[in-house]
Structures are given as C-alpha cells and as structure tokens.
Amino acid sequence: MTPPDYFSRDRRWHPPAFTPDYKTSVSRSPRLPLLSLENTASEITGPTFAPTDIAECDNDLLTNFARDGGSPVGERILLHGRVLDENARPVPNTLVEIWQANASGRYRHKKDGYLGALDPNFGGCGRVLTDDNGAYAFRTVKPGAYPWRNGINDWRPAHIHVSVFGSAFAQRLITQLYFEGDPLIARCPIVSTIPDPVAVQQLIARLDMNETRPLDLIAYRFDIVLRGRRSTMFENRMEGN
Amino acid sequence: MTSLKETPSQTAGPYVHIGLAPGAAGFDIYETELGQDIAGPEAKGQRIRIEGQVLDGTGAPLKDVLLEVWQANAKGIYAHRETPQPEGKPQQVEAGFRGWGRVISDFDTGDWQFETVKPGPVHGRGGQMMAPHINLWIVARGINVGLNTRLYFEEEHEANGNDPVLKLIEQTARRSTLLARRQGQADTDTAETPLVYRFDIHLQGPDETVFFDI
Numbered sequence: 001m002t003p004p005d006y007f008s009r010d011r012r013w014h015p016p017a018f019t020p021d022y023k024t025s026v027s028r029s030p031r032l033p034l035l036s037l038e039n040t041a042s043e044i045t046g047p048t049f050a051p052t053d054i055a056e057c058d059n060d061l062l063t064n065f066a067r068d069g070g071s072p073v074g075e076r077i078l079l080h081g082r083v084l085d086e087n088a089r090p091v092p093n094t095l096v097e098i099w100q101a102n103a104s105g106r107y108r109h110k111k112d113g114y115l116g117a118l119d120p121n122f123g124g125c126g127r128v129l130t131d132d133n134g135a136y137a138f139r140t141v142k143p144g145a146y147p148w149r150n151g152i153n154d155w156r157p158a159h160i161h162v163s164v165f166g167s168a169f170a171q172r173l174i175t176q177l178y179f180e181g182d183p184l185i186a187r188c189p190i191v192s193t194i195p196d197p198v199a200v201q202q203l204i205a206r207l208d209m210n211e212t213r214p215l216d217l218i219a220y221r222f223d224i225v226l227r228g229r230r231s232t233m234f235e236n237r238m239e240g241n
Numbered sequence: 242m243t244s245l246k247e248t249p250s251q252t253a254g255p256y257v258h259i260g261l262a263p264g265a266a267g268f269d270i271y272e273t274e275l276g277q278d279i280a281g282p283e284a285k286g287q288r289i290r291i292e293g294q295v296l297d298g299t300g301a302p303l304k305d306v307l308l309e310v311w312q313a314n315a316k317g318i319y320a321h322r323e324t325p326q327p328e329g330k331p332q333q334v335e336a337g338f339r340g341w342g343r344v345i346s347d348f349d350t351g352d353w354q355f356e357t358v359k360p361g362p363v364h365g366r367g368g369q370m371m372a373p374h375i376n377l378w379i380v381a382r383g384i385n386v387g388l389n390t391r392l393y394f395e396e397e398h399e400a401n402g403n404d405p406v407l408k409l410i411e412q413t414a415r416r417s418t419l420l421a422r423r424q425g426q427a428d429t430d431t432a433e434t435p436l437v438y439r440f441d442i443h444l445q446g447p448d449e450t451v452f453f454d455i
Contacts, residue, residue, distance in 0.1 A: 025252075038366060045319040127260075
C-alpha cells in the first residue's frame, strides 16, 4: 500500500520569495514558478535521529558552553512547547535545533562584528529530540535586539531561530520565534515578509506563568506545527478522521 | 478533526552555522556535529564528489548558504521505514548509511562540496522508476522559505529521459539545470576514486534552477 501523501504547503501562509523590504531577498529569490510535485519516496522519507546523536545537556544553553560553574548574563528563560502536525497530532522523536544571539544581541559567529559584548559563558545553540508527546524544552537566556544593515535604522526584535525535521523531507522547516509584547516585531522587515498577520501571531512565544519557575526562570511557550498528511485509506480506523 | 496551520517559515539568516554547524561558526560545543558523513564507510557503489556554488541573480556566489542532502543508497533504498521495498522483502541500507548530510559554503569563495555514493534509481508513483537523484534543500539569508530541488547525473541519458519528474518540466531547456556535469577523465572510474561532478545552483536569471513545491 502506498503511504499517504503530505498536505500541500499553503504558500499564501508562508512568506513569498521576493520581498523587497527585506533587501537580501531581491537577488536571492527565484522568479519562475516552483514546479509542483506529487509526493514520492524522496519526499515522504527523511532523516531520523536517535538519542545517541546528541548529548543530554545539549538543550541547556545556560550550561552547555559555560565555564567552571559560570552562567550566561541575561534573563533566564525556559522555552518549551510541542511539535504537532496539521492534524494536531504530536510529532515524536524529531530533532529540534535552536540558535540565537546572547543577551546583548551578539552572536558567537566569526562573521558577527556587532558592538554588543560576547558572553564567555554562552554559545547560543541547543538541540533536543521531542518526547512521545512531541514535547521539547530548552533553558536559555532571552536574546537581545540588534541592528542590521537593511534600512539604516532597522533592528531585529529579540528572536530565536528554530530548525525542525519532522518525519519526512517534505516537512523540513526553519523559522524564528519572537517574544510576546515586543514592539520591534511590528517594525521588522523579516517578520513582515509574512503577508497574513494571523500567521505572524503563530511565531510569537507566549509568556507561560504556569511553567515559570519562581526565583529561577521565566517560561515561554512555543508550539510548532509541521505539515500533516492524509488518512491511510481502507483501514478499519481512518486515521485522523 | 482538529486542523492547524503549518508554522510559517522565516529565513535561516547569515548565522545558520551557529545552530546547524557550530564548528564553522568558529566554536566547539557538541561532541558530534550532525550531517558530516552522508554515506558512511560501508556503503557500496560508486564514490562521488559534488562540487558547486549557489549563485544569486547578479551571478555572485552565496557565501553563507547551507544545503541539506537527502538520498537513497546505490540500490535505491532510503534509510527510512517508508522506503519502497521493491523485492517484497525488507531491504536495509548499509550500516552507517544515513543518506543525509549538511553542506556549507566557504565564507570567502562560496564553493562547497560533499562526498557520498551515487544513488540508485528509486521507485516513483504508479510503478514508474525515477532516475538516480539527490534531493537538496537550500537555506540562507534572503531565502524566506527553504528551496527544494534535485540533482540528476548527466550520463544517465536513458533513465533521465524516462524520469517522471524531469518530464514534468515543460520548458525542456530548463531540465538541464538539474544535471550534474562529470569533471575529469572517465578512466578514473573505480569504486575507490570518487568521480567528480559540478553542480551550480542559480537562484534567478536566465539559468534559474528548477525548484520544486514538494
């Protein structure tokens, strides 16, 4: 039996390729239409990961680069959520990777020359596998805003980059999460590549007082939705129906 | 039934290496970086090396691009439970074969390369065979949604001519944008010496690569 196809991607929900207010997209956007493919084995398969691929502490950015009991500067946060598909089913055992600037808005990257200070105790990356319920969690610090050369006075809102695999190459996704209440979100040319304001709301991590740890860290919740797939036909129990 | 919308994509930005290849960003943090060995030492078949650049609309190479590779082994089997089982009995990939890898460009030149084995033909839809190909996913600063494409091999004339995906490309001249070109001499063909192919990806312009909505 042929495995079920993934739902086609809603291209009106994602940013288009050509978004002139985000200047770098102008010369890096394909101009011809994408060729629509029906799913084949090449799209419904994809890389899988096991606990042996990563270390247990890889999801703790408060300690995974810190020296000798040191700790990064900044607002300590718990970032957590679930990876679901469009049928609202959990996506277990999938790799979630994040990267971010430190609390002063500086990246630990040899190409970042921003004035903000590097933090000797902060690397800025983490990775984790989702559990059986699709849940994931990271400890980190809230990143700072930083300026970038787009407009002469453009600032990126505080954000964390998120990479997710899902179960199939067709589900591969990279996005960025923002923080509830940040006034820079509405001014950001990269956020504004997304045409639908409702879709933008899906990228905003919400303050979560229930998971906030008193006298320790503030929690934000960010759920990630990957493409769903159609039901398997001709089974007693129609999946997802 | 509950229905959700897919999380919208955002650009990977110029510092994608921090998250996905921190060694290239200039620091050591993980015990193992993922995606560094696509085929593994046990994989059978012809060893190949692919060299290329990703070029923007002005013809300049991207120096901050990251590509992910996804491919079947020399028998056309993916390292995944939903790989087609053509013989009717479960077939497995060689130990260590992942078929997945991460490739980044040189920060000064934009050149990238990766080594693997040449994949075999893969079962497509409706019993048709797909010519040997490598699936690629491309992210970078300025790319709002990761781009999907495929790399085929120029010498596979017959298989390429019957490939159901290549045949979908109406503008036949554009099919060649998906062909990797053999470099060097044919007499170096041994399983141990990698065959070298050139594959440049053009994001726009007269040679714009065919990208897919998968």
